[in-house]
Amino acid sequence: xxxxxxxxxxxxALSLLFSLSDLxxxxxxARRIGTGLLSLVWILQASFFIARIWMDNDLPxxxxxxxxxxxxxxxxxxxxxxxxxxxxxxxxxSLSGLGFGIFLFSLSGQSAxxxxxxxxxxxxxxxxxxxxxSIGAYALFTISAIFxxxxxxxxxxxxxxxxxxxLHRLPSLQWIEQMSYRFALIGWASLSIALLLGCGWxxxxxxxxxxxxxxxxxxxxVFVAYGVYLWRGVRLxxxxxxxxxxxxxxxxxxxxNYSAMNIFSGFxxxxxx
Amino acid sequence: MHIVAxxxxxxxxxxxxxxxxxxxxxxxxxxxxxMKQSCSILEGVVVATCNRTEIYAVVDQxxxxxNDIQSFMADWFRVPVDKFKExxxxxxxxxxxxxxxxxxxxxxSMVLGETQILGQVKDAFLTAQQHGATGTMFNELxxxxxxxxxxAQSETAISENAVSVSYAAVELGKRIFGSFENKKTLIVGAGxxxxxxxxxxxxxxxxxxxxxxxxxxxxxTLAASVNGIALTLEQMDQVLSDVxxxxxxxxxxxxxxxxxxxxEAMKKRRTRPMFLIDIAVPRDLDPHINELDNVFLxxxxxxxxIVAGNLALxxxxxxxxxRMIEEEMTTFEHWYQTLEVVPIIRALQQKATxxxxxxxxxxxNKLPDLDERxxxxxxxxxxxxxNQLLHDPIAHVKDMAQERRGKEAMDLFTSMxxxxxxxxxxxxxxxxxxxxxxxxxxxxxxxxxxxRLRAITRI
Numbered sequence: 048x049x050x051x052x053x054x055x056x057x058x059x060a061l062s063l064l065f066s067l068s069d070l071x072x073x074x075x076x077a078r079r080i081g082t083g084l085l086s087l088v089w090i091l092q093a094s095f096f097i098a099r100i101w102m103d104n105d106l107p108x109x110x111x112x113x114x115x116x117x118x119x120x121x122x123x124x125x126x127x128x129x130x131x132x133x134x135x136x137x138x139x140x141s142l143s144g145l146g147f148g149i150f151l152f153s154l155s156g157q158s159a160x161x162x163x164x165x166x167x168x169x170x171x172x173x174x175x176x177x178x179x180x181s182i183g184a185y186a187l188f189t190i191s192a193i194f195x196x197x198x199x200x201x202x203x204x205x206x207x208x209x210x211x212x213x214l215h216r217l218p219s220l221q222w223i224e225q226m227s228y229r230f231a232l233i234g235w236a237s238l239s240i241a242l243l244l245g246c247g248w249x250x251x252x253x254x255x256x257x258x259x260x261x262x263x264x265x266x267x268x269v270f271v272a273y274g275v276y277l278w279r280g281v282r283l284x285x286x287x288x289x290x291x292x293x294x295x296x297x298x299x300x301x302x303x304n305y306s307a308m309n310i311f312s313g314f315x316x317x318x319x320x
Numbered sequence: 321m322h323i324v325a326x327x328x329x330x331x332x333x334x335x336x337x338x339x340x341x342x343x344x345x346x347x348x349x350x351x352x353x354x355m356k357q358s359c360s361i362l363e364g365v366v367v368a369t370c371n372r373t374e375i376y377a378v379v380d381q382x383x384x385x386x387n388d389i390q391s392f393m394a395d396w397f398r399v400p401v402d403k404f405k406e407x408x409x410x411x412x413x414x415x416x417x418x419x420x421x422x423x424x425x426x427x428x429s430m431v432l433g434e435t436q437i438l439g440q441v442k443d444a445f446l447t448a449q450q451h452g453a454t455g456t457m458f459n460e461l462x463x464x465x466x467x468x469x470x471x472a473q474s475e476t477a478i479s480e481n482a483v484s485v486s487y488a489a490v491e492l493g494k495r496i497f498g499s500f501e502n503k504k505t506l507i508v509g510a511g512x513x514x515x516x517x518x519x520x521x522x523x524x525x526x527x528x529x530x531x532x533x534x535x536x537x538x539x540x541t542l543a544a545s546v547n548g549i550a551l552t553l554e555q556m557d558q559v560l561s562d563v564x565x566x567x568x569x570x571x572x573x574x575x576x577x578x579x580x581x582x583x584e585a586m587k588k589r590r591t592r593p594m595f596l597i598d599i600a601v602p603r604d605l606d607p608h609i610n611e612l613d614n615v616f617l618x619x620x621x622x623x624x625x626i627v628a629g630n631l632a633l634x635x636x637x638x639x640x641x642x643r644m645i646e647e648e649m650t651t652f653e654h655w656y657q658t659l660e661v662v663p664i665i666r667a668l669q670q671k672a673t674x675x676x677x678x679x680x681x682x683x684x685n686k687l688p689d690l691d692e693r694x695x696x697x698x699x700x701x702x703x704x705x706x707n708q709l710l711h712d713p714i715a716h717v718k719d720m721a722q723e724r725r726g727k728e729a730m731d732l733f734t735s736m737x738x739x740x741x742x743x744x745x746x747x748x749x750x751x752x753x754x755x756x757x758x759x760x761x762x763x764x765x766x767x768x769x770x771x772r773l774r775a776i777t778r779i
Binding site: 212214 | 591
């Protein structure tokens with residue numbers, strides 16, 4: 048780990064400590080400091096990407112270290128946006144906490160490009176964009192799932208008539224439901240473009256055999272599952288707790304697609320190294 | 321000097337007597353003036369709300385002054401002392417400080433943790449300050465009290481959760497819908513409770529209101545007062561799918577709205593949730609309604625249960641504020657002790673300056689040939705010797721003042737440096753200055769301190 052990564056890690060941990068302090072015992076000053084530190088983390092992470100794009104003339108989303116780092120950055124970005132526009136502090140804390148976990152995980156991955164990856168990078172093409180859009184879609188699905196979880200918690204609390212401090216700090220039930228749906232919709236759009244780019248590149252480059260891969264199939268399953276989820280939502284045939292449960296089930300497919308399928312995939316193994 | 325807090329509140333005094341001690345805001349300056357004239361009060365603030373009338377004062381002798389304050393209350397409010405004496409409470413010195421802190425933070429309020437009292441204490445202090453009734457002590461004490469109360473509000477959840485049934489219902493609605501803007505409300509029943517609920521809903525932003533009642537005439541009267549639409553109970557089904565909030569308070573013995581009716585309405589509403597409040601006893605709304613998805617039904621017991629839970633939460637938060645009060649009292653006590661040492665330090669510095677000036681005069685008389693530059697050098701060096709000699713005693717006396725036996729230590733210090741005479745001179749000058757200032761209304765110092773406090777308390 049280089050000095051910058053260490054610095055970001057400590058800042059991030061400190062930011063979470065302040066956030067936790069506010070979550071456990073309401074403290075405006077702790078929230079301000081925590082959010083300020085998180086903003087600094089975001090700036091440093093963004094600087095890392097810009098510097099890498101500048102140096103490599105390409106998106107730094109090749110190794111596991113880079114993809115998970117990017118995942119974490121997207122989560123922090125949306126956490127800050129949600130806080131800035133909607134003062135949704137509970138989501139700020141949960142997303143930044145999750146982002147920190149993913150960031151820590153990214154540090155255990157190698158940052159050097161191995162032989163398999165070298166072959167890909169040498170072949171050029173639009174696949175860095177395919178990866179960036181896929182990671183973006185996964186991050187958006189994650190945010191949508193967190194909203195779905197919050198919806199279920201809030202619905203359960205309101206139905207069982209048990210008031211809590213956390214309930215008071217959450218936004219309204221209707222807003223959470225809308226946000227969960229909207230994030231899934233944007234994520235689905237992002238995944239659609241990513242799949243189009245990926246498949247398109249395989250077809251154009253003539254490596255048609257690569258389409259016969261477990262990862263390709265599972266990604267298409269995720270794409271269809273979210274499509275059905277969104278369709279049920281827009282048709283209003285499923286809503287409320289059922290739609291939130293649907294969201295979580297489909298998200299379980301995302302996790303499976305991102306973890307297990309990469310191991311069994313013929314050409315996505317590199318992203319799990 | 322002593323701080324005293326004398327007064328009566330909702331805990332000690334019944335409302336019949338409390339209402340005799342209501343203070344009109346416009347007469348407060350006159351009361352402050354009278355209080356300062358009639359009693360040996362150095363500083364005074366009157367906090368008068370519907371739940372308490374309290375006089376905070378800085379006095380020389382608290383026993384004598386308490387009697388004076390009682391007489392003032394009897395004269396001003398025209399109530400014989402015997403009638404209210406047994407209800408009166410008195411706190412002195414740090415107990416009075418603690419009481420003020422508890423009052424300002426809402427720990428002494430009828431509704432634990434309510435925030436209105438902060439504004440009332442702040443206003444009472446600002447009025448007293450504007451009319452020259454406060455000085456160094458209360459400027460500092462009330463500034464600390466207001467800052468503490470604001471900190472308590474921002475750093476704890478004391479005022480967060482609803483502790484009244486009506487407010488709990490509004491809060492629940494907000495948790496479901498976010499706001500009541502453009503939300504449609506159906507009030508079932510046209511009695512007093514319905515009227516009250518209607519006002520609450522309108523104040524919360526609900527703009528479309530239906531009133532359903534067994535007799536259409538009563539529904540029309542109530543609906544007309546809020547530009548609402550009147551319905552009979554039979555017509556209610558037609559609007560059920562359209563309304564977001566249903567509040568029922570009829571005197572009916574059976575259920576007025578059944579699960580099947582809401583189930584039918586929800587088919588048309590699809591994703592939009594429905595919030596139902598049943599404040600009638602016996603209940604109007606079938607309890608099985610709560611089994612429906614996206615429907616939230618609360619009866620009076622549920623709301624009271626939430627209120628009880630919230631009160632318990634407030635009690636927990638109150639304990640955190642108690643700790644804050646302890647910290648703040650220590651800070652104030654230190655400041656207070658340092659305040660007592662200020663005249664001693666000033667007297668010591670004055671004495672040293674006088675000795676220095678006299679010695680130099682004598683020296684220059686004996687050495688008349690010294691030129692201006694030499695005189696300046698001698699003046700500077702001798703002054704430096706004096707300052708260096710005084711530096712350590714001054715630093716130590718400040719520390720000594722904060723020790724447990726600070727008063728004795730300061731007496732010893734005064735005696736060692738023979739400061740009794742300079743202290744008496746300073747006190748005499750101070751009284752003269754106060755008399756001169758009393759002739760004027762609010763002084764420039766008061767207005768600058770007022771601006772300082774306003775800057776601190778600005779939200």
